[in-house]
Amino acid sequence: MSLDNLYRRVILDHYRSPRNKGRVKGENVIGEGKNPSCGDDLVLSIRLEGDDLVAVGWEGEGCAICCASASMLTKAIEGKRVDEALAWAESVKALVRGEEPKEDLGEVEALAGVAKFAVRVKCATLPWVALGIALDGEGEATTE
Amino acid sequence: MSLDNLYRRVILDHYRSPRNKGRVKGENVIGEGKNPSCGDDLVLSIRLEGDDLVAVGWEGEGCAICCASASMLTKAIEGKRVDEALAWAESVKALVRGEEPKEDLGEVEALAGVAKFAVRVKCATLPWVALGIALDGEGEATTE
Amino acid sequence: MALGVSLRDRFPVLSRTVGDGKRLVYLDNAATTQKPVEVIHAVSGFYQESNANVHRGLHTLSEEATTLYEGARKSLGFWVGVDETEVIFVRGATEGINLVAQAWGGENLGRGDRVLVTVGEHHSNLVPWQMACKRAGADLILLPLGEDDLIDKEALARELERGAKVVAFTAQGNVLGAPEDVSGVCQMARTAGALSVVDAAQAAAHRRIDRDEWGCDVLALSGHKMMGPMGIGALVGTKTFLEGTPPWMGGGEMILDVRDRDADWAPIPAKFEAGTMNVAGAVGFHAALDVMRALLDEGMEDHISGMTRLAVDGLKARDGVHLLAKGEPHGVVSFWVEAAHPHDLSHLMDQEGVAVRAGHHCAKPLHRRLGIQSSLRASFYGYNDEDDVEVFLGALDRARAYLL
């Protein structure tokens, strides 16, 4: 069934057992993401040392796609440099829009199934948009 | 042709040779009528002595139906009392809306053909609405 | 005409399938209703036979179009028990309420004036008042709802006593679905000298409105929620209200005369209808009212009540499912499910053909008070039946199980 494309095993797994839930110790950068149309609302909690994301956590509420995406995000970018993390965010956003990923995104590629469901794209991208804003600029992310 | 119902001989005659065109001497009551959607714009000029409309004229611009109606009006109500004239105005308005006239309206009954053409009803009634307002109240008539 | 399954042939979209061949179970009627063939044909018939711009034309098509347009106005006026001049065509309830808040509010609201709405309002009957109050320096007060989901009359009385210019409220909420005591509220407003503005967007989909029985100054409704086309609705106001309110949009048709720097307004209703209106929409709306009359005669409201009760009972019997309504909802059931996000549930249920709505349903203040972000909503109409409710409950169970 086409749903299995969307709710892949790895997504359900991250949803049921979220990784890195909660604020990190020594948090010095946060990224807020909101999708007011559905009430998705999350905070990325980051400890940045120099150029390195040494710890990444998240908290908030959202649908399975959004929560799994946030959970996968923390695993994917922890330990990366700011520029690497931002490049990842762009790649994931492209993936979710239905484009072929240029680099290997590991388990995050499970989000590719979202591309077929336009209305869910913003659920999947919200954490990544929040990440971009946290590292890149100011303000609050929205995928409305 | 159905047009002959609208542009009856008597209407075309009043249109081509309007009666009582111009302001009357000793005018002491005027009635203004405007149909801004088509630019019909006319003034009834009345000399009232006591309760009697001793002289009635008109001037203005309008379509054949409107001008003929004004011309016929002056013939019809000249010499009548105010209450009689107002009763006529009501009868003509009803006639033009497609109702059976309660009294004999003479040549004015030629206007009955207008009832079939909703958009022309206001052309035919404008002079009569202006009459009502002149004799009855204040302000400017409009059949928009 | 009969209700439920026997009606489906007349609503073409209900014959379609969803996903891998699932029958469509359309339970998003509070968002918009489906359209019967009569309405679809009225719209295309207009374009095939009589399409023209109305009012100022003297040619046959324009006369016909005018007659059809004004016929729709007459029909709606008759339907809600008002004179046709009291019916203003607008795009929908939202535009109608904005008209009141901006045109009337712009002239009548001032610093320190108080505007009462309820915590249960749709954003369309809240945000326009927020904006109008901000502009005027007026105060917006959100009335609480009682245990029955209806306006708390004691709170209303208290607030009216402190003085209020407007009481704006919904006759039936799109989340809680409780039919309000409209005439009671309007009478209290009137006695206190406040303008009563009724959001009838949902209520008008479920019953014939009698404006005078309600006793409101003005009400707004949307054709698309009453089986009519999109892009047409009405603001229905008393003559006194409409004549005393300045026009809102300027343009063609709403004028009596235009000079270089000013203009005289046409009498109502034209004063409020600037530019080319949605004539085909009005014609389709007229057809929808005829269908509505027939369905109500067939007992559509009992039918809908029955389905609502079935859904409410079914949901209440399930663990971890919470209804938003405390009182008795009509036509719409909103709920949330522990440990399952409405988005996921709605998406999973869609795979079984079941169309329900997930989100805040344009009622954020209400959701915030209930302590939730969003909810699921199933809403019923004449063409639904008990079987649809069963499919819905089954799909919900399977969606929950999938996410566990």
Place this chain on the structure above:
Amino acid sequence: MALGVSLRDRFPVLSRTVGDGKRLVYLDNAATTQKPVEVIHAVSGFYQESNANVHRGLHTLSEEATTLYEGARKSLGFWVGVDETEVIFVRGATEGINLVAQAWGGENLGRGDRVLVTVGEHHSNLVPWQMACKRAGADLILLPLGEDDLIDKEALARELERGAKVVAFTAQGNVLGAPEDVSGVCQMARTAGALSVVDAAQAAAHRRIDRDEWGCDVLALSGHKMMGPMGIGALVGTKTFLEGTPPWMGGGEMILDVRDRDADWAPIPAKFEAGTMNVAGAVGFHAALDVMRALLDEGMEDHISGMTRLAVDGLKARDGVHLLAKGEPHGVVSFWVEAAHPHDLSHLMDQEGVAVRAGHHCAKPLHRRLGIQSSLRASFYGYNDEDDVEVFLGALDRARAYLL
């Protein structure tokens, strides 16, 4: 696809007869155009297949409806050369201009500010500015038109020098029909720091617009004048303009978040689209743009120019007939006839199947300057042909003779 008579099959209304069996010769295209089968089917197809409320729904129908609605926006954006976020759907040009005059004007016009329009404006691009100026205490200036019926650039330069906040003008008048030098005027406005607002209601029916070539800040158009359904049109603005302008109507969909007493606005275009929009209308408009593209490729504009010239020549050859245009009109010919009222002529011509418009065509200041109350107007489109012009001229002759 070919033009004229060969196109008539695709516009069902053109097969009808008028009065006692006369072929319809529809020459009221400037008021509204007829609809091709593609548009009629797109609208009914939407209701039969995908009808749902857009944006917030996660079920299949709502996703499909959203895709169709946003697809229409993309198509229109592409058609006028802008980003899709710069396209705001509205009811029509009138609503679009009111949005600008009220939302932008409410925030940006103040006492003593000057707003420039022309004497040739349709009421829809005049009255909203009258109202906005009155509210703000601003001054409205009516620019004269030159011998070519175009904006008198010297007068414009003079007025801009005195300072102006807005230049609002039509790209092609509905009475005179002269295609304006839009980019020239916009550039002068821009240099002077004035907002340029283009009424493209007529122009958009005759050519593909390139917003950047025009260089305007904002333009408004109506779908129903471009073979699309009624009740849909667009306001097209630059990102800078739209992002810098506060919302106009409040309600569902145009918010990011709503608290009790205030709200955050959604990004453009949603910020300006409150409540349920005319989704079916947008879908029909999309279909109309496809037909438009094909007709323009077929040379519709040359075809229309040819008919216009034929009509102009025919009218000029007749005694006592006076054209309103001094320059060269395109698509529309307005005129008056000595000793014969436009109403009577129009009514009599209708009896021969000829639909022309009589009145002031929502351009009273222009008529007043020309010293007339009203006029007759024949306007042409792709499905008309030379034969229609002949029938029109013959009917005019017979109507005049009848009244003599």
